[in-house]
Amino acid sequence: MPTSWADLAANSASENAGTSNSTALTRPVYVPPHLRNRAASASASTESPPAPPNVSSNNNVGSRWGAPRNGWGNRSGGWDRREVNPFGDQEDAAEEGAAASGEEQGNMGINFDAYEDIPVETSGENVPPPVNTFAEIDLGDALNQNIRRCKYVKPTPVQRHAIPISLGGRDLMACAQTGSGKTAAFCFPIISGIMRGQGQAPQRPPRGARTVYPLALVLSPTRELSVQILEEARKFSYQTGVRVVVAYGGAPINQQLRELERGVDILVATPGRLVDLLERARVSLQMIKYLALDEADRMLDMGFEPQIRKIVEQMDMPPPGARQTMLFSATFPREIQRLASDFLSNYVFLAVGRVGSSTDLIVQRVEYVQESDKRSHLMDLLHAQRANGVQGKQALTLVFVETKKGADALEHWLCRNGFPATTIHGDRSQQERELALRSFKTGNTPILVATDVAARGLDIPHVAHVVNFDLPNDIDDYVHRIGRTGRAGKKGLATAFFNDNNASLARPLADLMQEANQEVPDWLSRYAARSSIGGGRNRRTGGSRFGGRDFRREGSFSRGGSDYYSTGNNSGGYGNSGGYGGGYGPGVTSAWD
Numbered sequence: 001m002p003t004s005w006a007d008l009a010a011n012s013a014s015e016n017a018g019t020s021n022s023t024a025l026t027r028p029v030y031v032p033p034h035l036r037n038r039a040a041s042a043s044a045s046t047e048s049p050p051a052p053p054n055v056s057s058n059n060n061v062g063s064r065w066g067a068p069r070n071g072w073g074n075r076s077g078g079w080d081r082r083e084v085n086p087f088g089d090q091e092d093a094a095e096e097g098a099a100a101s102g103e104e105q106g107n108m109g110i111n112f113d114a115y116e117d118i119p120v121e122t123s124g125e126n127v128p129p130p131v132n133t134f135a136e137i138d139l140g141d142a143l144n145q146n147i148r149r150c151k152y153v154k155p156t157p158v159q160r161h162a163i164p165i166s167l168g169g170r171d172l173m174a175c176a177q178t179g180s181g182k183t184a185a186f187c188f189p190i191i192s193g194i195m196r197g198q199g200q201a202p203q204r205p206p207r208g209a210r211t212v213y214p215l216a217l218v219l220s221p222t223r224e225l226s227v228q229i230l231e232e233a234r235k236f237s238y239q240t241g242v243r244v245v246v247a248y249g250g251a252p253i254n255q256q257l258r259e260l261e262r263g264v265d266i267l268v269a270t271p272g273r274l275v276d277l278l279e280r281a282r283v284s285l286q287m288i289k290y291l292a293l294d295e296a297d298r299m300l301d302m303g304f305e306p307q308i309r310k311i312v313e314q315m316d317m318p319p320p321g322a323r324q325t326m327l328f329s330a331t332f333p334r335e336i337q338r339l340a341s342d343f344l345s346n347y348v349f350l351a352v353g354r355v356g357s358s359t360d361l362i363v364q365r366v367e368y369v370q371e372s373d374k375r376s377h378l379m380d381l382l383h384a385q386r387a388n389g390v391q392g393k394q395a396l397t398l399v400f401v402e403t404k405k406g407a408d409a410l411e412h413w414l415c416r417n418g419f420p421a422t423t424i425h426g427d428r429s430q431q432e433r434e435l436a437l438r439s440f441k442t443g444n445t446p447i448l449v450a451t452d453v454a455a456r457g458l459d460i461p462h463v464a465h466v467v468n469f470d471l472p473n474d475i476d477d478y479v480h481r482i483g484r485t486g487r488a489g490k491k492g493l494a495t496a497f498f499n500d501n502n503a504s505l506a507r508p509l510a511d512l513m514q515e516a517n518q519e520v521p522d523w524l525s526r527y528a529a530r531s532s533i534g535g536g537r538n539r540r541t542g543g544s545r546f547g548g549r550d551f552r553r554e555g556s557f558s559r560g561g562s563d564y565y566s567t568g569n570n571s572g573g574y575g576n577s578g579g580y581g582g583g584y585g586p587g588v589t590s591a592w593d
Ligand SMILES: Nc1ncnc2c1ncn2[C@@H]1O[C@H](COP(=O)(O)OP(=O)(O)OP(=O)(O)O)[C@@H](O)[C@H]1O
Pocket: 107, 108, 110, 151, 152, 153, 154, 155, 156, 159, 176, 177, 178, 179, 180, 181, 182, 183, 184, 329, 330, 456, 457, 458, 459, 483, 484, 487, 488
C-alpha cells in the first residue's frame, strides 16, 4: 500500500511504466517535485538517484522547473492528483489585470511609498545584494504566475533583501516590521528551491512504511498562524508540484495523518503536534533541507524552547550547514538571538525598520485608565467609532486582554451592551477558535476579544483598531499586538489603556512611540522618567528603529568599524571589519543599547 508521497509517486510511476506488479518496488524511491509529472521512464521507476534538474531534458519547454504549465491532472508521470485552486474566482481577474498597477488591482492598496525610506541593515559575510523587482529573481514560471495571481506587484523591503539571501543558500535571521510580507519572504525561496530540486536526496532512507519525509519544515507558535501559513503557501505553490500540509494540535490527528500520507514537501506545524508525529515515527526530518521558524523569538522563548530544541537538535534533522535555516520575526531580542544562533550556520542578519517608525501608519494612543474604568472607557471608544462610522461591517476592532477569564467576561459584557463580540483564547476548543476567527474576519462579529494567542502573525484585513485593554508586560508583545492593524502599508489605530499596573512598560512604550513619531502624553513621559533606567527585559528592543539588531555586532561595533555592516547595499559585513575575519568578538555592549 502506498503510504507516503514518495511511495505513491514511485508506485504510480511504476504502474504507468507498465510494471505488472506495483509492489515490485520494495524500497521506495524519492521523487522530487520537478520530476513528478515527467514521463514515467524518466522518473521514479529505478532505485538510482533521480537526475538533477536539467533544462534540456525537460519536456515542459519554457519552464525551467519541469512542473507542467497546464497544471495538475496531467498524468504524464507519477502524479495525477487534482489540486484545489486556492485563488478561486479571482484567477481570471488576476490574469486580466496582470499588467495593471497594484492600486488598480486592489492589492492591497499596499502603500509602497510608506516603505521607500525604511531603514534596512544587513550583517554577515558576503551578503547577496537585494533586488528591486520580482522579475530580477529567478523564481520559476509557476511561482511567478502565482505571485501575479496574489497581485504582488513588487517585493516589500524584507522580500527584496531576504529572498536573494535565501536563494543564495544562506542561513538568515530576519527582523522586519509586522505586516510587511515575511511569509512570502520565506515561502518563495523554499518553494523555488524545492522546485529546482535542491531539496532532492538520492533516496529516502528506509524507515517505517508510513513515515513521511518532508523537505521543508515551517514552525509557528499558534494553530491559527499555522493554518494561515498553509493557506498562503498553497497559493504560492499552486501548480508547482510542491505539496504543503499542516499539522497542529487541537484537531483530530487522523485527518492530518491522512493528509500527510498523500505526500508532503513542505510541512507547516506547531511544535507540540510535530513532536507527537515524530514520536509516532509518522514524520521523519531526515530529508529536511529548509527549516523556517516564523515568530522565531516566540518559538525560542521559554515556553517553546525545549520543544524546538528537541525537534531541531535531538531528532533526525540534518545539522546547521547541511540544511538551510531561516528565522523570521518582527522582534528579535538579543538573548533570543544568542539561543537562535545555535541553529544557524554563517548566517546573515537582516533588520528592516518598523513601518510605524518612519511612516506613522499605525497611530498609537495611550490613555490613563484605572482598572475599574476600563469597561466604560472601552464603551466610549466603541460608541465614538460607531458614531464616526468607523465601526462599519468591514472595520474590525481587536481587543487584547490578559487572561482567558477576562476575555470571556468582556465578551459577554460587550454582547449584553449591544456590541457583538466573540473571543479567542487557549481555553476555547479549536473549533470555537476557528469559528470565532472566521466570524470576526467576515465582519459578522466585528469585535474580537483575544489573549496573546492572537497577538502574532494573524493577517486579518480591515482591522481598523487594536485596543490594548490590558497592556502586556513585554514591549515586544505590544509591537506584535498593534501590528494586527496597519498591515501591508495600510493605516491603523492602536489604543492602550495604561495605569499603575503597567509602570514597568512606561519607558519602552514611551521610547517606542517617540521613535514612531507618535504623541507621547506628558504623564507617560513622567512615568518613563521615574522607571528605572536599567530597563531589564523591556529594554531589549526599545530604543531602536528596528525590532532587533544583530547581537553579533556587540563584540565589534565598539571597535569603531563603520564598514562593519552594510546598510541596504550589502557591501559590508562580517569579515570586512578588519581583524575579525568573520568571527564574533566577545560581548561588549554596543552603541545601540
Ligand atoms: N509584495 C507584496 N505585495 C503586496 N502585498 C503583499 C506583498 N507581500 C505580502 N503582501 C501581503 O501583506 C500582508 C502581510 O503579510 P504577512 O502576513 O506575510 O506579514 P508578516 O510580515 O508576516 O507580519 P507579522 O509580523 O504580523 O507576522 C498579507 O496580506 C500579504 O498577502
